[in-house]
Amino acid sequence: MIFLRCFLLAQLVLMAPTLWADDSEESAEIDPWEPFNRKMYVFNDTLDTWVLRPVAKGYKFVLPEFARQGVTNFILNIYEFNSFFNSIFQGEIVGAGKAGGRFLINSTLGLAGFIDVATHMGIEPFRADFGQTLAVWGVESGPFVMMPVIGPRTVRSTVGYFADTYSSIPALVNEDGWAWTFWTVEVIDYRARLLDAEDLITGDRYIFLRDAYLSRREAFVNRGIVKDSFSDFEKDDEDWEDF
Numbered sequence: 001m002i003f004l005r006c007f008l009l010a011q012l013v014l015m016a017p018t019l020w021a022d023d024s025e026e027s028a029e030i031d032p033w034e035p036f037n038r039k040m041y042v043f044n045d046t047l048d049t050w051v052l053r054p055v056a057k058g059y060k061f062v063l064p065e066f067a068r069q070g071v072t073n074f075i076l077n078i079y080e081f082n083s084f085f086n087s088i089f090q091g092e093i094v095g096a097g098k099a100g101g102r103f104l105i106n107s108t109l110g111l112a113g114f115i116d117v118a119t120h121m122g123i124e125p126f127r128a129d130f131g132q133t134l135a136v137w138g139v140e141s142g143p144f145v146m147m148p149v150i151g152p153r154t155v156r157s158t159v160g161y162f163a164d165t166y167s168s169i170p171a172l173v174n175e176d177g178w179a180w181t182f183w184t185v186e187v188i189d190y191r192a193r194l195l196d197a198e199d200l201i202t203g204d205r206y207i208f209l210r211d212a213y214l215s216r217r218e219a220f221v222n223r224g225i226v227k228d229s230f231s232d233f234e235k236d237d238e239d240w241e242d243f
Contacts, residue, residue, distance in 0.1 A: 044146070053191065073113055075182075076125070083126060084100040095128060098124065129160055130160035131160025
């Protein structure tokens with residue numbers, strides 16, 4: 001959920017045949033606030049270079065792989081709660097059943113979610129967020145915007161981000177310390193998982209990140225189907241978790 005997820009563009013490079021072309025007219029249409037966005041990108045990149053990346057490297061060095069996987073599983077299980085309600089809002093009853101079932105099973109048999117028991121039982125993830133819900137309701141995505149700290153977004157996904165954040169379990173628990181601890185660990189965990197992917201970024205880093213985010217976001221909203229002229233790529237739902 002934090003801006004470090006922009007580095008999931010590395011997955012995009014592996015998943016999608018091409019990224020959006022940097023055509024000036026198209027760029028002006030999707031990114032009318034580019035001067036502001038580039039300044040925010042520099043701010044985010046500086047924060048990552050001096051704070052988040054070093055912390056993530058230390059986290060990866062200290063914790064063994066199985067422990068880091070347990071933390072990742074716990075974080076994903078927390079957001080099954082959001083996926084359940086957003087699936088209902090979208091009319092995805094089967095998806096709501098999957099998300100709700102996974103949350104109940106992993107929260108109990110999976111020791112609060114640290115072990116992904118549900119997947120081993122054949123219950124695959126069904127990711128859904130409020131930005132996607134807004135898209136289902138007919139809300140346009142709006143321009144691209146590079147938000148301070150939380151990184152690449154569209155206007156619609158920014159609204160969805162805050163809605164999901166403040167309706168998630170950590171926010172609903174009446175204990176601010178626990179919520180901020182969870183969100184901090186979430187940032188570090190995601191950043192650590194992406195340390196090996198940084199070399200895949202080429203050319204203008206800002207454009208690369210922007211186009212990667214927009215392409216991946218479109219695929220997530222459309223359940224893996226990219227509705228454009230350059231790709232007919234399709235992917236199973238569980239591979240399109242929102243970042």
